[in-house]
Amino acid sequence: MTLALTTLTSSAKPPSPGPADFDLPGIFGTDVTKPMVLVVLSGVLIVGLFYMLARPAAVVPGRAQFAGELVYGFVRNGIARENIGSKEFQRFVPYLFTIFLFVLVNNFYGLIPFLQFPSMSHIGYPLGIAALTWVVYNGAGIAKKGFFGYLKHETVPGGMKGPILLLLVPLEFLSNIILRPITLTLRLFATMFAGHMLLILFSLGGEYLLLHSHNKLALPAGIISALLAIAISFLEILIMFLQAYVFTLLSSMYIGEALADEH
Amino acid sequence: MITTRLVLAAAEETEDINPLIPHTAEIIISLIVFALIFFLLKKTVIPMFEKAYAERTAAIEGGIEEAQAAQKEAQAALEQYTAQLAGARHEAAAIREEAKEQGAQIIVELRAQAQVESDRIIATAHAQVEAERAQVVAQLKSEVGSMATALAGRIVGEVLDDSAAQKRTVERFIAELEESAN
Numbered sequence: 001m002t003l004a005l006t007t008l009t010s011s012a013k014p015p016s017p018g019p020a021d022f023d024l025p026g027i028f029g030t031d032v033t034k035p036m037v038l039v040v041l042s043g044v045l046i047v048g049l050f051y052m053l054a055r056p057a058a059v060v061p062g063r064a065q066f067a068g069e070l071v072y073g074f075v076r077n078g079i080a081r082e083n084i085g086s087k088e089f090q091r092f093v094p095y096l097f098t099i100f101l102f103v104l105v106n107n108f109y110g111l112i113p114f115l116q117f118p119s120m121s122h123i124g125y126p127l128g129i130a131a132l133t134w135v136v137y138n139g140a141g142i143a144k145k146g147f148f149g150y151l152k153h154e155t156v157p158g159g160m161k162g163p164i165l166l167l168l169v170p171l172e173f174l175s176n177i178i179l180r181p182i183t184l185t186l187r188l189f190a191t192m193f194a195g196h197m198l199l200i201l202f203s204l205g206g207e208y209l210l211l212h213s214h215n216k217l218a219l220p221a222g223i224i225s226a227l228l229a230i231a232i233s234f235l236e237i238l239i240m241f242l243q244a245y246v247f248t249l250l251s252s253m254y255i256g257e258a259l260a261d262e263h
Numbered sequence: 264m265i266t267t268r269l270v271l272a273a274a275e276e277t278e279d280i281n282p283l284i285p286h287t288a289e290i291i292i293s294l295i296v297f298a299l300i301f302f303l304l305k306k307t308v309i310p311m312f313e314k315a316y317a318e319r320t321a322a323i324e325g326g327i328e329e330a331q332a333a334q335k336e337a338q339a340a341l342e343q344y345t346a347q348l349a350g351a352r353h354e355a356a357a358i359r360e361e362a363k364e365q366g367a368q369i370i371v372e373l374r375a376q377a378q379v380e381s382d383r384i385i386a387t388a389h390a391q392v393e394a395e396r397a398q399v400v401a402q403l404k405s406e407v408g409s410m411a412t413a414l415a416g417r418i419v420g421e422v423l424d425d426s427a428a429q430k431r432t433v434e435r436f437i438a439e440l441e442e443s444a445n
Contacts, residue, residue: 019280036292043296047303054311059318072312094305101304102297123282124289129297131290193282 014213015204017197022121035119042105042119050101075100075248083252084259092255095136099129100248103188107240110196111233118240121192123185126247130184133251138177141258150258180254188243195236202229408433 024034053068061069075097080089103120110118120126141150155172156165202225209215209222411433 019282022282023280031288036289039289039292039296043300046300047308050304050308054308054315057311057315057318059315059322061315065315068308069312069315072309076312094301094309097309098297098301098304102300121282122286122289124285124287125293127285128290128293132294132297189282 014208017200017204021197021200022193024117034117035122035125038109038115038117038119039106039125042102042109046101046105071101072097079248079252083249083256085256088259092136092140092252096248096252099133099251100244102129103247104241104244107192107244110192110199110240111236118192118196120188120243121196123189126188127185129247130181130188133184133254134181137251137254137258140255144259154258184247184250188247191239191243195232195239198232199229199236202226202232404437407437411436
């Protein structure tokens, strides 16, 4: 560890990717940062794009409408109806559809040239929508079962009786009410943060090794590093989609569970 | 010693920039943008998608219903034709039967008529023959009488023409002749 660090520090001025890379300065000296602009842009992109795709609303869809319906149908039928049930899913579709697109677009920013920053790697953004999901699923449950009815539904596992409940109820409360928004936030934030960090590491490291380092092993290491940067980019595409899917899926599952009749 | 210093340095550095500490501004922006996207999608995009879905479902179901109706209609038409054909066949059979009966009746009638006719012809012929025979008999009676009288007169040599005795003799003779003939 120390050896590696000293060899690195002894050569010219190697990059050291870290949290500092995510702390971008405000644009043009204002407090407005790049992810803020990107998040606002994502709203324009999502609404604009899908308005265009959905606009024909034709019985026989064109190519664009078909593409739009594919995404909409994926969230509507594949996620919402599957997890909430065909009776009540319809009113949660707009919410889940928005989550999916919002997370997906903000994740994909990480690989779009020049934008190249996943807004979700700033914990504030996933925290915002995770909190919203918390409000939505608890709200839906309370609206259906009443406050205490819902609390019992979420904390007392079906078929359990006796003193074991002393142990189970706090655990269930912790996992179903307290931890869910936190895990939602951390999962999305951490994967985006780590993915972007990996990309920075391998691309900056590759550049440094290939162009600035005087070490003999720098050339092969640099080539490997550059190749890895490309490979990880492809992996990131998958992860960015998966995280958007997982966030939407879990939100729908929480809602479905809050509305379920029995455990 | 070096490691601890490095760790301390790193800790100092990350204390300023802790990625786990959210910025309030970012949470607020996230919520505002999310809310805007949500309302715009809900008001514009999703109704359009749902409308297309509903119309498509209706169109497909309508098409199926139409096809079913057409099939039912075709089935009905087929049944009607079959029924008509059966009716026609039945009718044809009935007509044939009737014709056969009629033919038989005509034959019977004609036969009866022919019988009557032939009977009539035979009767007429009998009557005619009878009349002719009677006429001939009468004629013969008188002729034979006169011829016999003439013959007898010639043989006897006297005129026996107008006497009642003569007449009686002749009639008795003829009666005897008739009796022997019978």
